[in-house]
Amino acid sequence: MKGIIKKISQGIKNWMSICRGSRRFAGNQSGFTLIELIITVIILGFIAYSFTNMGSHLLSTSTDNESLYRAVQISRNRMEEAVGIGTGVSSKGWTASSSLEWNREVTVLKSSDGQPSLVAIRVSVRKNGVVLCTLVTHMAD
Numbered sequence: 001m002k003g004i005i006k007k008i009s010q011g012i013k014n015w016m017s018i019c020r021g022s023r024r025f026a027g028n029q030s031g032f033t034l035i036e037l038i039i040t041v042i043i044l045g046f047i048a049y050s051f052t053n054m055g056s057h058l059l060s061t062s063t064d065n066e067s068l069y070r071a072v073q074i075s076r077n078r079m080e081e082a083v084g085i086g087t088g089v090s091s092k093g094w095t096a097s098s099s100l101e102w103n104r105e106v107t108v109l110k111s112s113d114g115q116p117s118l119v120a121i122r123v124s125v126r127k128n129g130v131v132l133c134t135l136v137t138h139m140a141d
Contacts, residue, residue, distance in 0.1 A: 067100070071125035071132035074102050078123045079135045082106075089121060100127050 111117040
C-alpha cells in the first residue's frame with residue numbers, strides 16, 4: 001500500500017514539474033498555463049452537464065406524478081358517478097378529459113332467472129395509450 005502511495009505522489013510531483021517547466025519559458029510571470037485552463041473548463045463542463053441532466057429528470061418525474069394524480073382523481077370521480085347511478089349504469093367508450101382519456105366498462109352477471117345479480121364496474125384512465133390507473137368495484141342488486 002505504501003508503495004502505491006509513493007508512486008502516486010511521485011507521479012503528481014512529475015506532473016507539477018512538467019507544468020512548472022512550461023512556465024519557465026515565459027520568464028518570471030505568474031499565472032496559469034493554457035493546458036491548466038482548458039482542463040479546468042472541461043471539468044466544469046462535465047459538472048454542469050451532470051446537473052442539467054439531473055434537473056431535467058426531476059422535472060419529468062414531477063410531470064409524471066402530476067399525471068398519475070390527475071388519473072386517480074378522474075377514476076374516483078367516474079367511479080362515484082357510476083355507483084350513484086346504481087345497477088342501471090352503462091359502459092362508456094374512451095372519453096377525453098384534457099390530456100387524459102377515461103372509459104367505463106360495465107359487466108352484468110345475471111342469475112338463472114335472467115335478473116341482474118352482480119354488476120362489475122371498471123374505470124380506466126390512460127395517457128398516450130398507456131393505462132395509468134384502473135379502479136374496479138362490484139355492486140349486488
